[in-house]
Amino acid sequence: MANYGYLQITRQCNQKCRFCSNPPADQELTLSKAKAIIDKHISQGCAGIIFTGGEPTLFKKIAELILYCSGKKIDCKIITNAQKLADKKFLDKLVKAGLRQFHISFYSYKSKTQNFLSGNNDSFKNLKLALNNLSKRKDVSVAINTVINKYNAGHLYKNAEWLLENFPFINHFVWNNLDPASDQAIKYQDTTPRLNDFELELKKATDFLIKNNKSFRVERVPLCYMPGFEHFSTETRKIVKSESRNIYFLDDKKKYFVEEKWGYGKAECCQVCKLHDICAGLYEMDNHYDSKELYPVFIEPQSIIDKIINSGG
Numbered sequence: 001m002a003n004y005g006y007l008q009i010t011r012q013c014n015q016k017c018r019f020c021s022n023p024p025a026d027q028e029l030t031l032s033k034a035k036a037i038i039d040k041h042i043s044q045g046c047a048g049i050i051f052t053g054g055e056p057t058l059f060k061k062i063a064e065l066i067l068y069c070s071g072k073k074i075d076c077k078i079i080t081n082a083q084k085l086a087d088k089k090f091l092d093k094l095v096k097a098g099l100r101q102f103h104i105s106f107y108s109y110k111s112k113t114q115n116f117l118s119g120n121n122d123s124f125k126n127l128k129l130a131l132n133n134l135s136k137r138k139d140v141s142v143a144i145n146t147v148i149n150k151y152n153a154g155h156l157y158k159n160a161e162w163l164l165e166n167f168p169f170i171n172h173f174v175w176n177n178l179d180p181a182s183d184q185a186i187k188y189q190d191t192t193p194r195l196n197d198f199e200l201e202l203k204k205a206t207d208f209l210i211k212n213n214k215s216f217r218v219e220r221v222p223l224c225y226m227p228g229f230e231h232f233s234t235e236t237r238k239i240v241k242s243e244s245r246n247i248y249f250l251d252d253k254k255k256y257f258v259e260e261k262w263g264y265g266k267a268e269c270c271q272v273c274k275l276h277d278i279c280a281g282l283y284e285m286d287n288h289y290d291s292k293e294l295y296p297v298f299i300e301p302q303s304i305i306d307k308i309i310n311s312g313g
Contacts, residue, residue: 004048004077005041005246009034009065011054015081016119017105019147019191021182022054027250031061035068037248040256044246048075050103057084063097070098077101079145081118085130095140102134103143103174108152109162117151117191131167143172148221149191153198156205164212173209174234175202177220180288195282195293199225206232220264223279224297231307235262235280240308267291275301 011025029037038049049069056062057080069076078094082104085091104127108114111124134142144163146152152159156175163170178185180192202221206229209216218226219234226233237243245259265285270276273296285291 003046003243003246004050004075005038005044005046006050006052006248007034007037007041008052008054008249009056009062010059011250012058013053013055013081014058014083014120015055015123017147017184018117018119018188019149019178019182019185021179021184022052022249023183024054025250028059029250031064034065037256038065038068038072041246041248042072042074044258046074046246048077050077050079052079055081055083057090057094063093066094066097066099075101077103079103079105081105081123081127082130083120083123083126085133086126088133091130091133091137095137100139101141101143103145104130105145105147106159106163107146107149108155109159110155113151117149128166131170135167135169141172142167142170143174144170145174145176148175148177148193148198148202150193150197151191153193154201156198156201157208160205160208164208164214171214173214173216175205175216175218175221177218177283179220179283181284192288195222195225195289203227203229220283222282222294223275224273224295227297230275230304231311233280236278236304237308238262239278239280240305265291267294269294269296272296274298275304277301278304 009029011022011027013024041049056078066076076099078099106127107117114124115121134140146159178192185191206216216232217234218232223230223233223236230236239262247259248256262280264281264283266281270281275297278301282289282291282294
């Protein structure tokens with residue numbers, strides 16, 4: 001997969017997700033600054049740009065940035081809560097500018113759970129309208145980003161099933177285990193799951209996606225909780241391929257940086273695990289996630305490495 005540069009263009013948002021790592025703030029790039037960062041991403045070898053927020057669709061000149069990427073002949077994607085995509089005219093404007101790839105944040109097929117987690121009583125309704133608008137277009141691709149948390153850990157499979165039953169055009173899924181150290185997750189600690197809360201559901205969901213020929217990735221989940229689908233781990237793929245990730249955040253402590261290290265915490269049992277060298281370990285180990293949930297795996301890593309290298313993506 002080509003390296004994409006992340007660009008946070010605004011911290012404004014129209015939702016208040018209980019585990020947001022970048023909660024709403026009065027920070028936003030100017031158009032000229034955003035274009036300059038796009039140029040820097042390109043100079044660093046990035047083949048495309050991923051617009052993030054906050055909620056990037058609230059950036060008033062988002063269409064101009066998309067047009068700028070089109071003029072530079074590079075791809076661009078957007079990570080969005082899709083609330084504004086419920087407006088067909090707004091969606092058409094973005095597509096006309098050149099946007100073809102949408103990563104949509106979706107937490108639960110249960111409307112009350114989706115609305116509760118997003119802090120927006122219209123979230124589920126608008127998501128359905130947005131996905132319906134996208135379903136009518138043949139010139140876009142749609143991925144679903146799901147933060148695994150305490151409230152959806154028991155129905156990850158049903159999420160995938162419901163989405164594909166109603167919107168079979170969706171072609172990719174990202175399962176992102178909650179970052180318990182993020183600003184909102186610290187405030188709402190009820191959202192942080194245990195690893196065994198979602199172990200079986202994640203396996204069922206990924207088996208379902210494989211059966212239906214859908215691609216997916218899993219993030220912040222140690223390989224001992226990914227039996228049989230270890231090669232879909234984002235961190236493991238980057239470790240095997242020695243990949244980096246270019247990021248620009250609206251944060252005085254970070255700004256522009258290149259993420260090159262993909263290691264988290266390792267427990268004593270990890271030292272005898274055969275997957276030790278290709279597993280990132282446990283994020284926020286013993287701060288929020290318990291190292292006692294980890295266990296060693298005694299399968300040969302080469303088969304996983306071969307699947308990653310031969311997959312091409």
